[in-house]
Amino acid sequence: MTTTFLLVRHAAHDRIGSFLAGRTGDVPLGSAGREQAQRLAARLAREDIGSIYASPRKRTRETAAAIAAAAAIEEVATAEELDEVDFGTWSGKTFEVLNADPHWRQWNSIRSLVRTPGGETMLDVQRRIMELVAALAGRSSDRKIVLVSHADVIKALICHVLGLSMDSWPRFDIAPASISAVVVGDWGAKVLTLNEGVS
Template sequence: MTTTFFLVRHAAHDNLGSFLAGRMSGIGLGPAGQEQAARVGQRLVREKIDDVYTSPQERTRQTATAITEACRLDPPQINNALDEVDFGTWTGRSFVDLNRDVQWQRWNALRGLARAPGGEHMLDVQHRVVALIESLAGNRRGRRIVLVSHGDVIKAAVTYVLCSPLDAWARLDVAPGSVTVLIVGDWGAKIAALNEVVS
């Protein structure tokens, strides 16, 4: 018996791409993001979802709520294993500024070795999200589960399943509001779909 996971990146917030939001408070979805989240919810209706878990960040909780409302499910369950990467002192800095930072350049070239200053190592991120997936797959066999998280967290899970190094993150696209499907069974795990962008 398999467990199917729908890894959903939160819908886009208004300033996506301009600064590193990380775990900053007050980063919610604007009207466009709310519409995108509603489309993701409608897309998942046909999947007969059983449970929805979400990162504690506001933008993910809003996206997850749109999914539970569309699928007529109980409110999403918050799980810290799905939280955004702790970017430490980089949190809130503009990408223009970060791109001049040697430590940021090293982080993007060597995700498997580098650590965000004052924050997390990507191996820690990968460990927490994979541990959650393994736990849910063991305890909720046969269920269809949505995990609403963040781009780098989803990439960490995907690279693990593909037996790829974390440094391969840049070869994967995980767009805002996208759906990636992961199936786990006694035989192992596989990626059934990657970065389905809901239009």
């Protein structure tokens, strides 16, 4: 038996690209993001979706709710394993401030080794997302599973499946409201599609 996972990055919030939202507050989708989520939902309504799991963050839950409505899925499950990276004291800071921090620059150069201040490493993130995928693949039907999460979490999973170091994260994009697909079986896992956009 194989299980197909549709990895969805949440749609855009109003300050995307200007500050590190992380786990600070509960950042909602912006107006453009809500429109993105509707286009994403229309695209995914064509898939045979059996269940939807989302990160606890508001922006992921709002994205997942749009998908659930279009796919006639009654409930979205919250999965802590899909949560944004714990950026510790970096959460909520602007990228202008972060880019002046040598620790931030080091983390972006060697994410396989560096821990965020008071937070986690990307290997921690990779471990938790892979544990969730393994657990869901082990008890899944033939229907597809949607995981609504964040760019770095999805990148951690893709890097694992492709056998890449976490330091390979800048080599591909995971855009807001994008879809990537991974299939998992008793033979292993492979990437089917990467960063399919709807906007």
